Amino acid sequence: MAERIATIASRVGLHARPAAVFTEAARGTGLDITIAAQDAPVADAVDASSILALMSLGIHHGDRVVLRAEGPDAEAALDALSRILETDHDA
Amino acid sequence: MSKQYASLAGNIIDLVGGPDNIATVYHCQTRLRFELRDNGKADQEKLAAVEGVAKTLVNAGVFQVVVGMHVKDVYEEVEQQLAASGHRVTETEEDGTSEKRGIVSTVIDFVAGAFQPLIPALSGAGMVKAFLALLVVFNVITRQSQSYVIINFIADAVFYFMPMLIAFSAANKLKSNPILAAGVAGIMMHPNWLALVQEGKPVHLFEVIPLPLASYAGSVIPIILVVLVQARVEKLLDRIIPAAVKLVFVPMITFLVVGTLAMTVLGPIGSIIGGWLGLFFGFLSTHAAWAPAVLIGASLPVMVMFGLHNGVAPLGIVQLAQTGRENIFGPGALVSNISVGVATLVVALRTKERKLKQIASAGSITALMGITEPALYGVLLPKRYPLIAAMIGGGCAGLYAGLTQTSRFATGSSGLPAVLLYIGDNTLQHLINIVIALVIGAIVTAVLTFALSLKYEKPATPEEGFVVDYDSLPTTASLRNGGTGTATLVRAGVTELNAPVAGVVVPLSEVGDPVFSAETMGPGIAVEPANGAIVAPCAGTVMVAMATGHAFGIRTDDGVEVLVHVGIDTVTMDGHGFTDAVQRGARIEAGQHLVTADLDAIRAAGHPTTVIMVVTNHDKFDAVTAAASGQVGSGEPVLDVVR
Numbered sequence: 256m257a258e259r260i261a262t263i264a265s266r267v268g269l270h271a272r273p274a275a276v277f278t279e280a281a282r283g284t285g286l287d288i289t290i291a292a293q294d295a296p297v298a299d300a301v302d303a304s305s306i307l308a309l310m311s312l313g314i315h316h317g318d319r320v321v322l323r324a325e326g327p328d329a330e331a332a333l334d335a336l337s338r339i340l341e342t343d344h345d346a
Numbered sequence: 347m348s349k350q351y352a353s354l355a356g357n358i359i360d361l362v363g364g365p366d367n368i369a370t371v372y373h374c375q376t377r378l379r380f381e382l383r384d385n386g387k388a389d390q391e392k393l394a395a396v397e398g399v400a401k402t403l404v405n406a407g408v409f410q411v412v413v414g415m416h417v418k419d420v421y422e423e424v425e426q427q428l429a430a431s432g433h434r435v436t437e438t439e440e441d442g443t444s445e446k447r448g449i450v451s452t453v454i455d456f457v458a459g460a461f462q463p464l465i466p467a468l469s470g471a472g473m474v475k476a477f478l479a480l481l482v483v484f485n486v487i488t489r490q491s492q493s494y495v496i497i498n499f500i501a502d503a504v505f506y507f508m509p510m511l512i513a514f515s516a517a518n519k520l521k522s523n524p525i526l527a528a529g530v531a532g533i534m535m536h537p538n539w540l541a542l543v544q545e546g547k548p549v550h551l552f553e554v555i556p557l558p559l560a561s562y563a564g565s566v567i568p569i570i571l572v573v574l575v576q577a578r579v580e581k582l583l584d585r586i587i588p589a590a591v592k593l594v595f596v597p598m599i600t601f602l603v604v605g606t607l608a609m610t611v612l613g614p615i616g617s618i619i620g621g622w623l624g625l626f627f628g629f630l631s632t633h634a635a636w637a638p639a640v641l642i643g644a645s646l647p648v649m650v651m652f653g654l655h656n657g658v659a660p661l662g663i664v665q666l667a668q669t670g671r672e673n674i675f676g677p678g679a680l681v682s683n684i685s686v687g688v689a690t691l692v693v694a695l696r697t698k699e700r701k702l703k704q705i706a707s708a709g710s711i712t713a714l715m716g717i718t719e720p721a722l723y724g725v726l727l728p729k730r731y732p733l734i735a736a737m738i739g740g741g742c743a744g745l746y747a748g749l750t751q752t753s754r755f756a757t758g759s760s761g762l763p764a765v766l767l768y769i770g771d772n773t774l775q776h777l778i779n780i781v782i783a784l785v786i787g788a789i790v791t792a793v794l795t796f797a798l799s800l801k802y803e804k805p806a807t808p809e810e811g812f813v814v815d816y817d818s819l820p821t822t823a824s825l826r827n828g829g830t831g832t833a834t835l836v837r838a839g840v841t842e843l844n845a846p847v848a849g850v851v852v853p854l855s856e857v858g859d860p861v862f863s864a865e866t867m868g869p870g871i872a873v874e875p876a877n878g879a880i881v882a883p884c885a886g887t888v889m890v891a892m893a894t895g896h897a898f899g900i901r902t903d904d905g906v907e908v909l910v911h912v913g914i915d916t917v918t919m920d921g922h923g924f925t926d927a928v929q930r931g932a933r934i935e936a937g938q939h940l941v942t943a944d945l946d947a948i949r950a951a952g953h954p955t956t957v958i959m960v961v962t963n964h965d966k967f968d969a970v971t972a973a974a975s976g977q978v979g980s981g982e983p984v985l986d987v988v989r
Contacts, residue, residue: 270917275866282965283353285360306867306962307899307907311890311930 257329259322260293261337268315269340277339278306284332286324293319303336351416354398355423358411361396363387365431372459373421376400376719380409397965401723408455412719459519460570461660464511465757467504468663469767472756474501476769479755483774508667509535509562509569516570522577526600530576531569533605534562534613551606558614566664567623568608568616575612576604620668627665627674635673636748642678643744643787644737647686647722655679663757671753671770677780679760680716681743684784685791687713688739689732690721692795696803701839701988702729704969716761731802735794743787752779841906843883843985844936845978847957849875853972854960859914862958867909869970870960871985873978878943880912881936881980883959888932892917895924895941900934905966906987910940911958913948923947937981961987 265273281288281303291300292312300323301308314320320340322333359365362380367388369381382388388409390402398420401412413420478497487493504511510531517527533539540561542549549557562568583596630638642649642658649655655675662675687710694706702725709721726733746752755770765784768776845851850873857863857872882900889907890899896916900908912924923944928934945955961970969988978984 267917272861272866275861275868278962283356285353285357304963305907307889307901307909310892310897310899310909313893 256323256325257333259333259337260319261322261340263314263316263318263320264341264343266316266343268318269309269312269320274306274309277336278304278309280336280339284324284328284336286326286329286332288322288324288332288336291321291323293321295321297323351398351420351423352427354396354413355420355427357396358393358399358420359424359427361389361393362409362411365428368428371421371424371428373417374462376412376414376417376717378411378413378417378421378424380411381407382409385409397967400720412723414720456516456519457660460512460516461663463515463518464508464663465759467511468666469756469758471501471504472754472758472767472770475755476766479769479772482772489772505667505670506563507535508564508566512566512569513573516573517577520573520577522573522580523597523600526580526597527573527576529597529601530572530604530608531562533601534568534572534608539609551610555606555610557609558617560614560617562613562617564667565617565620566667567620568613571612571616572604572608575607576600579604620664623661623664624668627669630674635751636745638674639678639681639744639748639752640741641744642675643681643685643747644741646679646682646740647718647726647733647737650718650722651727659757666755666757671755672757673748673751673753676754676757676760676764676767677747677752677783678740678744680754680764680780681747681783681787682736682740683713683716683718683760684762685736685739685743685787686718686721686726687711688788688791689736689795690725692735692792692799693725693729693732693803696796696799698803699839700986701968704988714762716759716764729802731798732795735791735798738794739787739789739791742790743783746786747780747783750779750783752776752783754780839989841884841902841904841987841989842973842983843906843908843959843961843987844881844981845873845974845984846883846910846940846959846980847873847875847880848877848978848980849873849957851972851975851978851984852956854958857914857956857958858954859958862911862914862960865960868960868962868964870909870958871972872956872958873984875943875945875955875957878945879980880910880940880943880957882928882934882938882940883908883910883936883985885935886933888928888930888934891928891930891932894919894921895927896921896943898928898940899962904989905963906961907963909958909960909962911960912941912943912955914954914956914958916948916951916953919948919951919953923951959985961985 263269267273269277288303289300290303290309290312291297292314300321301312303309303322322336324333358378359368362368362382363384367383369383371378371380373379385404393399393402393411398413399411400414403410474497478494478501481487481497482489482494510528513527513531514524517524540563543559543561546559549559551557580596580600583599584592587595646655649658659675662672665674666672690706690713691710694703694710697703697706705720705724709724713721726736752768753776754767756767758764758767765777765780768780770776852872852874854865854870854872855863861867884900884902884906886900886902888898889901890897892898894917896913896919897909897911900910902908925942926939927941928939948955961967964970967987967989971986971988972984973986974982974984
């Protein structure tokens with residue numbers, strides 16, 4: 256199980272376009288990736304490839320989230336995804 | 347250009363067992379064809395469920411993934427990704443595939459792989475011949491003119507130098523050096539050799555080894571034997587010659603050894619076999635001219651399913667090279683494809699099932715253009731009755747084409763445009779006959795399909811939604827669970843989404859927010875609302891209820907995720923103007939209250955009031971299509987998600 260913690264750089268939080276960009280990338284990995292608020296229990300983690308699930312987390316600018324994935328390419332995939340989260344796509 | 351298929355390609359590679367499991371990969375018009383080291387490592391079920399994959403099948407040891415017309419782009423992406431992973435699919439060990447394939451499959455696979463790359467060249471040359479025939483028929487040029495001679499050899503070069511082309515592609519297929527193979531073919535066709543042959547005196551190498559006099563121009567079988575042997579010789583030399591001098595000695599010895607073998611043994615044997623084939627063609631055309639066209643016309647759909655057509659089509663190419671015309675495969679294939687297209691078209695007109703209608707409409711057009719796989723797997727096979735009609739229709743058309751000895755003068759795809767390949771021999775007779783055959787096939791097929799549809803095509807009812815038909819269709823099977831007992835109308839494979847508010851429907855592309863209008867959040871529809879009563883477009887669970895009350899996410903029982911967004915940039919209103927919003931986690935029925943929006947307050951804050959509804963996980967479904975335009979009432983169906 257690979258894990259990454261990322262800080263949301265987008266000013267609108269994980270909403271609209273940033274969320275769309277992120278879920279698209281998450282789908283592209285082909286892995287089952289979950290995302291949760293940093294302090295939330297693992298059971299509350301949601302599917303990172305679903306925009307709605309992402310929005311349901313209600314994550315704002317500056318919040319920290321945990322990405323989790325399993326598989327041979329998980330480390331590289333999570334590196335790429337956390338880079339996306341830590342970029343402000345509206346800048 | 348092919349970037350959009352990056353994730354699809356990645357998924358496919360993973361699900362066939364990863365790069366290491368792939369011995370070779372190639373593609374035909376709609377399928378990726380993998381030779382896997384272990385077919386057991388591929389997850390057929392998961393793969394079939396991937397969006398963008400219509401179907402998977404294993405045939406003759408080849409693992410096939412039916413992708414569709416854009417297979418070339420997907421293939422390029424697969425190739426790139428395999429290369430990027432440091433995996434070189436071209437360097438297959440001889441014993442790479444653990445799957446034992448029968449000798450018939452091996453032969454079909456080799457012959458198909460060697461001949462398929464030639465088709466564009468043969469088709470081009472054939473069309474030039476057709477053009478030349480037209481020039482003669484309409485008295486633009488005479489057959490004695492220099493123009494005739496020039497255009498004729500422009501067209502003829504491909505046929506004359508066929509051994510070189512075959513050498514190249516066959517060597518490619520065998521993974522030996524294609525340039526060396528073409529070089530050996532050049533030896534066999536050298537003008538000096540031709541001069542010796544024409545002189546007619548016995549020829550000997552070193553005064554002892556006899557070289558039988560045979561011309562190899564335009565021949566097929568000799569070069570295939572040569573390339574088969576050359577591949578072995580090359581591999582052997584590669585092993586025994588030290589790496590330092592390989593570059594010099596492997597080609598040199600290959601030329602000397604294989605060149606000699608070609609001129610003394612392999613070429614002459616090939617010529618003899620070719621002669622027998624010629625006799626066979628002659629026998630067919632004098633005694634049973636109708637047989638091939640009837641056989642192919644009736645059974646091609648079945649042959650395509652088993653990949654057998656790849657074994658027969660090259661016979662046609664051999665016949666074309668030897669006799670300048672072809673009636674073994676082409677006429678039967680053309681009438682069969684058109685019959686398949688017509689049968690599918692009739693199904694499209696007759697069926698009440700929306701998804702089938704879509705597949706059938708698209709499939710019939712591609713079939714008429716010569717690509718039958720979508721129609722075959724999407725319509726004919728699941729429905730069976732149009733398959734039977736198309737086979738009978740194709741057989742009847744084949745009988746006419748066969749009896750009239752209709753021939754084509756070039757190979758090419760077997761769709762409607764291919765009738766032009768039947769212009770040749772400086773006459774239009776073959777063109778006229780093939781058109782008559784096509785008309786016969788189309789009429790018989792259409793009438794039979796229609797008659798059978800009266801018996802087998804029942805109106806679809808909601809209860810029938812998940813039964814038989816759709817299970818046999820190539821669809822994304824992943825999300826078919828659940829889906830009963832809700833107020834959402836679940837038709838066969840379609841989830842309907844209703845207008846979340848009364849008003850006027852506008853296309854998403856006209857919405858004043860680039861995130862939505864560019865479909866970044868997914869495809870959907872927008873409504874300019876007449877009032878502020880926002881209701882649920884479908885039954886499901888409220889996954890998202892923004893604290894601001896302006897956006898809601900609902901997941902239906904069959905997995906469709908819908909976002910309803912009230913107004914543009916209304917997130918900045920921070921809940922002002924939105925009252926009585928539904929809570930997250932609530933179970934909701936279609937038409938049930940979501941929120942009350944104060945449209946005047948939204949306008950006063952300077953925002954458009956447009957209500958937007960998008961399907962955020964559209965990639966899991968076949969299509970999201972608008973089902974209404976203009977004025978709609980609250981709760982009227984406006985969007986269809988085709989599963």
